[in-house]
Amino acid sequence: MLRHLARIAVLVLASGVACALLVRYAPGTMVDERELDRRLSEENIRELRSNKADVLGNFKRYLVGLTKGDLGYSQSNNAPIAALIADRAPETLREIGIGLLGGWAIGLALAIRRTWAVSAGMGLLLSLPTALIAYLCVMKGAKSSLVLVIVLAPKIFHFAGNVLAQAYTALHVEMARARGVGEARILVSHVFPAISPQLLALAAASVSMAIGAAIPVEAICDVPGLGRLAWNAAMARDLPLLVNLTMIVAVATTMATTVTAAISER
Numbered sequence: 001m002l003r004h005l006a007r008i009a010v011l012v013l014a015s016g017v018a019c020a021l022l023v024r025y026a027p028g029t030m031v032d033e034r035e036l037d038r039r040l041s042e043e044n045i046r047e048l049r050s051n052k053a054d055v056l057g058n059f060k061r062y063l064v065g066l067t068k069g070d071l072g073y074s075q076s077n078n079a080p081i082a083a084l085i086a087d088r089a090p091e092t093l094r095e096i097g098i099g100l101l102g103g104w105a106i107g108l109a110l111a112i113r114r115t116w117a118v119s120a121g122m123g124l125l126l127s128l129p130t131a132l133i134a135y136l137c138v139m140k141g142a143k144s145s146l147v148l149v150i151v152l153a154p155k156i157f158h159f160a161g162n163v164l165a166q167a168y169t170a171l172h173v174e175m176a177r178a179r180g181v182g183e184a185r186i187l188v189s190h191v192f193p194a195i196s197p198q199l200l201a202l203a204a205a206s207v208s209m210a211i212g213a214a215i216p217v218e219a220i221c222d223v224p225g226l227g228r229l230a231w232n233a234a235m236a237r238d239l240p241l242l243v244n245l246t247m248i249v250a251v252a253t254t255m256a257t258t259v260t261a262a263i264s265e266r
Helices: 002-024 042-053 055-066 081-112 116-127 130-139 144-167 171-178 183-221 226-236 239-265
Strands: none
Touching (some): 002 055, 081 144, 081 183, 081 226, 116 144, 130 144, 130 183, 171 183, 183 226, 226 239
């Protein structure tokens, strides 16, 4: 447990530092609209730029504030970051929950009853960018959670279908079928237990997929969630907000993979 917790802490901190460095050296980061204020002197402008340039110092101060429960202040939204996250998180969690449940239900069901027509349709959906699927759904008036279902189902279908196809070629499955065991019982008693580690790993990966897809989906569908907040923060080069959101994504992803690894070890 201590090893897993240490791994999560290291990965989350590394993701925060990486995000800060990427934003710092992104084009236009050093540009601040406050510099347009004619009341500012050259010394004030140099101070603004030096504060933005001191990435590691700002990150250190952020970690000190984090120990006190202070996530910082968002200049682009003119609000405390903790309040922004608390306000937007429920919508994103609901959307991701529906997307995961729907994507797994459809993807796994179609993988079990796989046909060439279904494979062709899922392959077509898999080749479409998430942003394009979100745009088409917006044009049809579909909800953002349905977009996530459409995005996740082909991926789950593809990976689960390959695992199922391999499992059905096992000798004990062939022996059960030769003895007249029904297909439903073979699936439940012989196939699923054999592929449960792979399905658990896919479950952890699907959480990361859902979080990654939520950002363009919410931005295009105009959903007031964390994904749209992250998009707006990236456009505004809002470093404190971006670091917080990146670390939240890292926590969710590493926890999902850690739980899966712990279950597999048992």
